[in-house]
Amino acid sequence: MAKILLVEDDELVRDMLMQVLQRASHQVTCANDGEAAAEILKTVTPDVMVTDIIMPKKSGITLISEVKNRHPTMEIIAISGGGRLDPTGYLDLSESLGASVSFEKPIDNTALLMAIDLLLHGKKMVS
């Protein structure tokens, strides 16, 4: 139903989430980190970007603020593994920078899918 860009550095989580999103009939493009995601965004404009916050190279937070500038209509969902330093602080920050909603791992995938549907629905209403 939607074009989703998944940005996640953990291989297992990336593969699992891709399957979960595909099962929900979404079209998924994957990126291993922020830099790869920025590259993909040059040619593709997804409806939703689901990105991890703490990643090597370009961090998820930087990605979010950059993307929000160039693709203001794209919905962003931030996810985080928690643990290091102050994870909830990062999630709050990501929301202030442009993420519509954030989740802490391990995520309830049903809730994630519902959030995606709601955001899409909202977008459709606007456009």
Add this chain to the structure above:
Amino acid sequence: MNTAKKSSLAYLTALVGIIISFTLWHLIKTNTLDLYVAWIILGMGIALSFLLAVLIHTIQLGSHRAVSSAQISKDLKKETAARTHAEEGRQRLEVALLQGQKLQAIGTLAGGIAHDFNNILYAVKGYTEMSREDVPQDSVTYKNLGKVLEAIARGQELVARILTFSRRQHHDFSAMDMDTTIEAALALLRPTIPAGVIIDYQVKAHSTILGNQTLLHQILVNVINNAVDAMDEQGTITLTLTRVVAGDPELERFPQLSRQNYCKIEIKDTGHGMDQQTAERMFEPFFTTKEVGKGTGLGLSIVHSIMQEHQGGIAVTSKLGRGTILTLLFPEQQGENHGKNSASRR
């Protein structure tokens, strides 16, 4: 120099004595003794007096020396004791600091592991849920996968506890009356405690400290729950609130604490106690004597962290078979100080 004088004096005396003896011998030999008897007696009298004086003086010196050396020995013993005491104090401080650092390090490590662990749990959860969707709901596989999800939920809970322990949190500190705080915590706890356990709360002195209500409740909950577990649901927990003034010898157990007045809470239970080895490890994260699944081993290490955050101290005395006494010290709030203080510790 004195000894030289003394020995020369001795020789001199001997010489004088010999001269007198020779003189006497000569006089007796030449039968002229009668003429000089008076003079001889005078000479001997003077010599004897002189000898006696020297003897007395020597004895006096000797006893004076004996007293001095006894005094010196006493002073030496005192200084050695003071040095040993200071050395012991320094060693205890080192151990306390090392313990605090270890816990800090473990906390940081746990925090780092939790991040990866959350990723792992998430992947396992996601794959399991998807697999479950693909099998019939009445199959054994469906049920078993349900059990896997239950285990994952337990893992999630454990990680959350680890994060609570390791996360740097900013807590609001405010002036609190200890008595009121303890009463409130006990009111929350009492319903959860088995009927066979009596909580005896004694207030020996009132005290105000700078602290966080939630954290203080957490301490009491963790400590009392531990005590209840140690007592097999029968016995008495005695909670005493009192004060310790600066300089009190009790404070020597806490070398890392600064010199000031402290509020003291003592929690005594009639449980099965601990041996020395267990007592030394009781604040270690993940250390537990409970069977698998019955405890995370984090309760008391959380208490230890909270005490550090409050700039306080915690110590334990325990006898196997008799019970345990936990002593908590909080720096007392000096003077009138109402209102909130936001203090971030660590």
